[in-house]
Amino acid sequence: MRKLLLLLCFIILFGCAPDSKELDQRSTILGLAIDKGEEKLFSISIQLPILTESGGEGSSSPQGGNFETFTTEADSVWEGLSKLEAMTPSVLFFGHLKAILISESVAKTHLKKIFDSLEREAAIGNQIFLLIVEDQAGEFMKKESPLVSLPSLYLDRFFQADQKLSRTSDVKLFEYRRDSNMISETASLPIAKLSNEQILIEGMAIIKDDKLVSKLDPREVGFSELLKKNKLDFMNYDVVLENDVKVTYSRIRLKQVVDYKQTNPVQISLEISGTGEIVEVNDVDQRVDASFVKEADEAVGKKMEENLQDIIVKMQEINAEPWLFGHRIWALSPKYYETLDWESGGWSNAKVDISVDFRTSNTGEKGAMNKTKIGR
Template sequence: MKNRWVLLMFIFLMIGCAPDSRELDHRSVIMGVAVDEGENERFSVSIQLPILTEGGEGGLSPQAREFEIFTTEANTLWDALADLEAITPSVLFFGHLKAVLVSEQLAKEDLPLILDLFGRESTVGNQVFLIVVEGSAKEFIVKESPLVNLPSLYLERYFRAEQKLSRSRGVMLFEYRRDSNMISGAATLPLAKLKDEQIAIEGMAVFKDHQLVEKFKPTEVGFSELLKNNQIDFMNYTVTMDEENEEFISLSRINLKQDVEIKRTKPVHFSIRIQGNGEILSANDLNRKVDTSLIQKVEEEVSKQFTEQLEDLIKKMQLANAEPWLLGHRIWANHPEYFSQLKWNEKGWQEATFDIKVDFEVDNTGQRGFINKQKLGR
């Protein structure tokens, strides 16, 4: 009897592979998808396919030219995929899809249609990166980098790299769906563009109800992450000490944590307390001595500028009536009746008041342990 059960389990396992049993060379493995407005039809869809040849042991390996782009136009995205499958020799396969790029013009209105397309395709994983391209998404996905020839693979490596000194962040399909389904209906996606023929990823696009309503500058991305996640690590910042004399101090390894207190008044009041530390990396005046006096001035100026930047960012989002930091969701989760009284999405967010206090200290300089050094000898 036991042997019979083992045999049945083995048969079930083998049958489970049957619906998806094609070999790699019988598939058109899509690594990236770019969606633009069409010239003659509503949509222009481009797919990026790696070019594979027979490897040394009967396997498959990339050629010198690592990818090919196929493009078609149609009035619906599903018709575009059908047309693309007609001009490729095998079945389109989205199981290895790395990134979906959407042109900014199309993202303003038609992002829900693109999300619906990939939501209905069962082979698409949730860990696909979504990117908004300022300009043509096709031109971006065609561009090769000297470092990584496959553009979609370049994007995946960029966003998965840890502790990058970047001014954007990767957002996966499941993250965007999660955030946009929260009570405020707002989410962010990274912005990309071609700058001097080079791939540049910086800034974030802000969506409200799947419509592009505002953008974060590269210098605002870190503060946005802080407001959403209550902390941020390895942030970089350049503080202006004397604008007239062009004196700047660069700081690195900035770690910030915030504590948010919600006061149930009308309108709602948020009291935000932020504590953090960082290191002085360099001064543009090489003759300027980084002593205790300068450090104290830097700490005061950084605290002041961080407060102003956060206040400006919040006002910017209030004008757009978009709140991508889940502040409203915290109220809704803990005090649903109070949240209903605020009418958050109509006017509650725009009327909210804030009190922000930042306490920042420099815990090191570019010269390790400089502050604590003692003179030795004569």
């Protein structure tokens, strides 16, 4: 027994020895960007941190501005990475890869080829964030934020943050492939761009059959998340009432219950309920009493129903369904699903009924409607 334990400890301690390398013998890739090439199919860029002494004995870390970006052109991702490795004195290491950025022009034509290459390499983890960049992905990756020293780490920090407003949503490599393999073969990826030299991440790209076919603007992203995940947290919203009184809500939380009737075309029912807090009324003299709140609640519910219907029609027109309604029907009623011809016209012809029950949970005023004065 003792010999067996010693053998087990020996395997644990030395099992990785053949693959072990010192940090200075690796070129640690933090970001990978893929653009359309001028002479070749792709322009491949990698971002490498330059490690400097941070004061501790034998310790080193990436400092602000200390990164380098290398770029080459190739007809495949791995051909490009092989060329890039020849530009560095050490072995390319993917263990700390944070994000893969793909330009919009490439996303419209060559996503399948890119992801086929990435999925075959075991060194690239499934937890990597994916983004679509509206212009040049390589140039976007070079942009350094004053808030986070390395561009790729900025993306990682952005998506790891809790309680972000629902203007975009993080998607990892395994999540993209999972959604792409569902019945509708439709997934979504966050959109990034440079706006006035500032990094801006908002909106979502709709990907069908590994091709970019449409986009959702920041306001539509929150509702798309609700349709897919059956819940939504932290959304801002506004509505205009009579006499041009504008009411702004924050901390909106919604829940959704999905049902369907086995008709042809299918009739999908979405029952949505939720709450939100009033954070601003543009007319400061407007009395926010019970009748005003009731009017605002009804207006918000009606406007949300219209917004949701618009998004659904938008996706039906291009026959893209990223919310897994078809997969739900296929899983729960497989025989019925076969009668719908979902991919050809089942989704495009589907009837969707939406009802929203919205309630104001807080008016944001110091004097709440249910306040009881002291001494009375």
